[in-house]
Amino acid sequence: MAVVTRFAPSPTGFLHIGGARTALFNWLFARHHAEHGDGGRFLLRIEDTDRARSTEAAVQAIHDGLTWLGLDWDGEAVSQFARADAHRAAAERLLADGKAYKCYCTPEELAEMRDAARRDGRKRMYDGRWRDRDPSEAPPDINPVVRLKAPQTGETVIGDLVQGQVRVANDQLDDMVLLRSDGTPTYMLAVVVDDHDMGVTHVIRGDDHLTNAFRQSQLYEALGHARPEFAHIPLIHGPDGAKLSKRHGALGVDTYRNDGFLPEAMRNYLLRLGWSHGDDEIIETEQAIEWFGLDNVGKSAARFDVQKLTNLNGRYIRQADDRALTDLVLARLTAAPSAKLAPEASDRLFKGMAGLKERAKTIVELTENSAFYAAERPISLDEKATKAMDAEGRRSLARMRDRLAASETWTEDALLGAAKEEAEASGAKLSAVAAPIRAALTGRAVSPSVFQILTVLGREQSLARIGDALAERPAET
RNA sequence: GUCCCCAUCGUCUAGCCAGGCCUAGGACACAACCCUUUCAAGGUUGAGACACGGGUUCGAAUCCCGUUGGGGACGCCA
Numbered sequence: 001m002a003v004v005t006r007f008a009p010s011p012t013g014f015l016h017i018g019g020a021r022t023a024l025f026n027w028l029f030a031r032h033h034a035e036h037g038d039g040g041r042f043l044l045r046i047e048d049t050d051r052a053r054s055t056e057a058a059v060q061a062i063h064d065g066l067t068w069l070g071l072d073w074d075g076e077a078v079s080q081f082a083r084a085d086a087h088r089a090a091a092e093r094l095l096a097d098g099k100a101y102k103c104y105c106t107p108e109e110l111a112e113m114r115d116a117a118r119r120d121g122r123k124r125m126y127d128g129r130w131r132d133r134d135p136s137e138a139p140p141d142i143n144p145v146v147r148l149k150a151p152q153t154g155e156t157v158i159g160d161l162v163q164g165q166v167r168v169a170n171d172q173l174d175d176m177v178l179l180r181s182d183g184t185p186t187y188m189l190a191v192v193v194d195d196h197d198m199g200v201t202h203v204i205r206g207d208d209h210l211t212n213a214f215r216q217s218q219l220y221e222a223l224g225h226a227r228p229e230f231a232h233i234p235l236i237h238g239p240d241g242a243k244l245s246k247r248h249g250a251l252g253v254d255t256y257r258n259d260g261f262l263p264e265a266m267r268n269y270l271l272r273l274g275w276s277h278g279d280d281e282i283i284e285t286e287q288a289i290e291w292f293g294l295d296n297v298g299k300s301a302a303r304f305d306v307q308k309l310t311n312l313n314g315r316y317i318r319q320a321d322d323r324a325l326t327d328l329v330l331a332r333l334t335a336a337p338s339a340k341l342a343p344e345a346s347d348r349l350f351k352g353m354a355g356l357k358e359r360a361k362t363i364v365e366l367t368e369n370s371a372f373y374a375a376e377r378p379i380s381l382d383e384k385a386t387k388a389m390d391a392e393g394r395r396s397l398a399r400m401r402d403r404l405a406a407s408e409t410w411t412e413d414a415l416l417g418a419a420k421e422e423a424e425a426s427g428a429k430l431s432a433v434a435a436p437i438r439a440a441l442t443g444r445a446v447s448p449s450v451f452q453i454l455t456v457l458g459r460e461q462s463l464a465r466i467g468d469a470l471a472e473r474p475a476e477t
Numbered sequence: 478g479u480c481c482c483c484a485u486c487g488u489c490u491a492g493c494c495a496g497g498c499c500u501a502g503g504a505c506a507c508a509a510c511c512c513u514u515u516c517a518a519g520g521u522u523g524a525g526a527c528a529c530g531g532g533u534u535c536g537a538a539u540c541c542c543g544u545u546g547g548g549g550a551c552g553c554c555a
Contacts, residue, residue: 008555009555010554010555012554012555047555048555049554049555050554050555052554053554053555054555080555103553105553107553110552110553114551114552117478117479117551118478118479118551119478120478120479121478121479122478122479122480123478123479123480123481123550123551124479124480124551125551125552145553163481163482163483166481166482167481168480168481169480172479172480172481172551173480174551177552177553179553180553181553182553184553186552186553186554186555187554187555188555190555191555206549207481207482207483207548207549207550208548208549208550209549209550209555210481210482210549210550211480211481211482211549211550211551212550212555214481232482234482234483234548234549235548235549237547237548239488241547241548242547242548243548243549269489272489272490272504273489273490274489274490276489276490276491277491278491278503279490279491279502279503279504280503280504281489281490281503281504281505282504298483298490299482299483299484300482300483300484300547300548301482301483301547301548301549302488302489302490303488303489304488305488305489305505305506307488307505307506308488308489308504308505308506309505310505311504311505311506312504312505314517314518318518358516358517358518359516359517359518360517361517369516369517388515416514419514420514423514429514430513430514431513431514431515432514433514434514434515435514435515437514438514438515444515444516445515445516446515446516446517447515447516448515448516448517449514449515450514450515451514
């Protein structure tokens with residue numbers, strides 16, 4: 001049977017890390033099966049039945065987040081709200097079959113029952129008082145909800161693909177609400193009807209839904225629908241070990257995008273959170289599709305660790321395409337409020353990218369480290385660079401300027417040779433000779449190889465920047 | 478509180494299902510050293526874990542029970 005998975009977020013905020021991983025697993029599972037000949041579709045359903053909290057902006061944020069991550073869904077995204085008629089019809093059918101009933105309890109009665117259950121140490125809240133009551137006793141001024149007439153004895157068992165066999169006694173579960181008093185369907189009803197109608201074969205979601213699965217299982221049973229396979233994956237926790245939520249701060253995938261993380265690094269990191277393939281750490285998407293399966297999903301929750309994400313991101317940056325990185329950097333540089341880029345910016349960035357990308361773990365860092373290439377002269381020196389331009393540094397730089405100017409060829413080797421000669425002649429270390437050049441060229445004390453920079457910048461620009469630095473007032477000291 | 482789930486280095490994990498190959502492997506982070514024009518990267522090395530207690534067994538990280546700890550769920554939210 002063709003595999004159909006789905007990602008079903010509620011549009012009440014941005015796409016957070018936990019949701020992103022759930023989406024990734026669903027996507028990977030579907031794509032894996034697609035490549036192995038037995039179908040494989042990944043659907044997107046927006047669970048927007050809570051009209052008060054759902055927003056169009058959030059729907060857009062989910063689309064954007066998934067798109068950025070490279071998780072494409074099949075067909076149009078389904079709006080759950082738009083399917084309300086189908087949900088209602090299912091409830092009506094259950095009512096007609098005597099598998100559901102109307103309940104006229106007031107909010108006050110419900111609150112009392114909830115308190116009583118708490119007090120008596122019971123999980124089951126609603127006592128089923130309208131289960132078999134004659135509808136003629138219904139109070140005229142109350143719009144009823146529709147509840148499922150759930151089994152009261154025996155147990156409900158879920159054969160979960162990740163959690164294994166999980167069971168609960170039916171007397172722990174009360175009769176869930178299917179239709180609210182205003183006639184709108186609840187999440188429980190909507191999920192079951194939609195998953196069935198959309199042909200979903202595998203429900204892969206966070207294990208905070210595990211207890212919902214019991215109730216949904218009862219609903220499938222009442223509706224006469226075959227249950228899909230369930231796979232409840234462990235949640236991702238914050239550094240404090242609790243379920244990820246707003247209070248953990250930067251958690252929307254868009255935040256990570258802004259912070260300079262690459263989608264491929266994000267995918268790799270998220271994949272390794274709760275899933276493994278032996279000791280493999282660097283797993284690119286093609287490989288992940290090939291390897292992914294639910295049997296290698298762990299059962300315990302994982303904590304989100306930015307440091308590991310950052311390390312992975314650095315690796316992906318190092319192997320990223322120079323052109324793509326240049327575009328990413330240029331976009332950020334251009335967006336900066338103080339942006340005044342040299343005409344040669346793009347060209348220099350691209351030529352220097354090989355040396356630049358070895359030294360950055362995020363695109364933000366890469367951009368900062370790249371700015372000197374894009375800048376117009378004269379460039380300003382930061383504190384450490386200024387220090388390198390002390391009296392001795394200036395003398396050394398002045399001599400180096402003459403050597404560089406005299407160099408017949410402008411290649412890394414030739415330029416490095418010139419610096420070595422200077423070091424030899426002045427009895428200084430090569431690092432001492434390089435420091436002021438670096439300061440003059442980049443305005444900083446840390447950069448890629450100065451000889452590479454010299455060649456990327458070219459003879460004219462390099463000499464000009466050195467001239468600018470030498471023309472500055474000497475640093476006090 | 479009740480129900481359900483989980484439990485290997487600080488973190489992510491391999492090993493567990495089919496006990497011995499485990500003086501428990503890898504990765505991130507950390508420390509030292511090497512390489513080196515700075516910083517990274519890279520290389521070498523180091524420190525660092527089977528939550529606890531009982532069983533079962535010739536033998537348990539692996540199987541069973543309990544304890545403790547953590548998490549999740551208990552809505553006319555999703």
